[in-house]
Amino acid sequence: MQPLLRLSEARQRNVHILEKKLKDCKDGELVKVRARIVRAKIKFSRDGLGKRPRISGILEDDSFRAFFVSYNPNLPLVTDAVVEIEGALVRRLPSGNKILLLNERTKVSVLGEGLEKYIFNARIADLDEPVSGILVEGRIAHVYDVVVKKCRVCNKQFYGNVCPEGHQEGFYYDLRLKFLLSDDTGSIKCIAPRDISAKLLGVPISYVYDTLYEGECYGTIFLLKPKNELRLRFYSGDIENGRYYRDNKGLIIVLDCEEPPDNAKFVREKVIDFNSVEDLGLLADVVEHYIRSRLPEEFLGFHLLRRVHTNYRKVYLYEGFNLEVEIDEPLKVTTTATVRAFESLKDYINYRRRKGASYNAVKRTILNYRNIVYLAPRGLIGKIVSLIPVSASEYIIEEKGISIYEYWRRKGFEVDRDEKPLVKVRVYDLGGLELVYPPSQVFYKYDNISRNSYFYTQALEHAHKYSKNL
Template sequence: MEDMIAPIADELNRALGIDRDTLERELTLLIVEFKVPPEEARRSLLKKHRQAAPVGQAKALREQALVRQEDTAPIEERVVPLKDVRTGDAGITVIANVIDPQYREIVTSRGNVAVISGMLEDATARLHFTAWVDVPDIFNVKTIVARDVYVKSFHGMPGININEKTVLEEYQGTVGAYVRKPRTLGDLVRTDGACDVETEGDILSLRPGSGIIERCPTCSRVMQKGQCRAHGRLEGVRDLRIKAVLDDGTGSIICVLDRPLTEKIVGVLLDRLAAAPEKAYETIRAAIVGTPVIVTGNLTKGDYGMILVAADVDRPADNAAALARTLLGELR
């Protein structure tokens, strides 16, 4: 029995900094006297002593794993703001509000897996999260401390991952909500992708693939010469998009606008452009190249570099006024 209790006492001592003799007595009482399974006894003592420990303002929510003693510094000393999270980070701690957690089933190499996913936010950013273990209490809290999370790319943006090693706690303080603020392109290109950002820049040029395109009716991939690389030759669905180079003097990225946003910024509907398809590209180019725009959306990082997938686009208010004055002058 000593061989069973000693390793657990050592582990708890490293994680909690509690006197080893005290831990051994408590473990012996639970395991020997009350016949509690060793793993359950370990979790019980971990929860007991974490709740009593004045670590920041956190209250234990669920202990999924132990942390090393050197990792038990006050929360404020080792929290990573969400805007500074990078793909590949591991063993980091974040404090964030939990937004819209949901159970969902995903397909992995091991088959279908049930996970909990949603968004985390602090005052600096908003990121997707995936919990690979069942943590039902996450549905009942507003703000969490998540220790020992790791970060993987999720749709080209950093995503927080919670697994069996992660320790989750309910945070009793207040974390400010994320409020989108304008950011320079130079700032954005130094990230690993970002959710719900806003930036302003000039459209320098259009990239190949802009204008009228055809999409596969099955998978929505862009078709080339009537061929979908996944489904072969078939009749495509007509669509419209812009792939533009956006620059603000501090950096440049590719910005993609879907059909509604292309029609909005160009001022011409797809049906009208399709009436003279040979002129569509030039009509779009003449309408937007050289003009400043404000774009909001998700910034993704992948094999083709940084791409801003626009959720909305507008011309700056002062630019719109100047353009109106110019047009009025031409009409007089």
């Protein structure tokens, strides 16, 4: 046996630990950094010795963001802690993002400093290398594309009018905005998914689904042209019946074919001038309200006919149709069949609970990864910002003096007294207003349902058949 006179190659090297900002860290360097832990989560994997904990997350300082991973559960890697990490190895992921690898020799100490020094306020000039999860402000200087073609089989985007997987079954159009974003430091090309694209374009997401995804073959147009003179009657009175349309002065407007509400006082009558855009606009609003008040209930922005279970958890196909009334010689009513897949937040929470998940585990998942939701009844889009661990019957709406359970029940929605937790949602379509919802009225949308499946096509045909016979 030869004596162990030579040290390992790693020990022979003169290893230097470089103190750097995250932005300046290079692949292969051992570094010492000071940063804020934006997010950290722990998972367990298995190797030849059994279970092994893995802590991963995101670091941030005032220069950049980077991922990190550690297999040492004793390191103080806690969300929102400001730490000094010494001896981390920098690597590049296949995506180009930086990641700091922490091993058993890495030292981590918590610093008693405020978070404000470790926030990356990104400008476009800073984005000269890949980075994830940042906020950039700017103006849209140029738009390149608005829609793209996607394969009907694999849902992948067409390139050169060809599916990358070679499928020949055709394509459908999807909304995807590609644009140039600029600020005073530079410009960068951006791609927005369909929901963000619709918001940037000022187009309701329901309209996007109806016009792009279901196609014209599932739409029906009715042209309404009165043969005789058309009159609107105006009444005043205190009624809570949503069957009647009210103008901006609070007056009830009744069509010739309608009976006025009981105990309402007649105010005046108006003959519609078909050459007046203002009169036609009022007529369109009254007719749309008249039609909608006699249709099936509205669900997430469209009129719901029925729902069909997809055999996946509690995800259902909701079939129905959208309706739009426009001024067009003189009125045009367009109905478009639509089928969408949703799972309520309540069903998702119950699914996780049956699997043994704790409240904190469910809360972390919802706030960090599943926070974009659709809200009943109009299908507004929002972001969940917090969970309130009380039941629907315990939470009192101060302005109305009733519980949130009573509030939704009076509006005709099925809400359980004991369902919880309630969620506070920042509603984007209401300018960022934060409102509290019961979980049964908050929904996740699923886009991975095959449009060629039997259930999907049958549901679409059924909704189209109903809507075209209005």
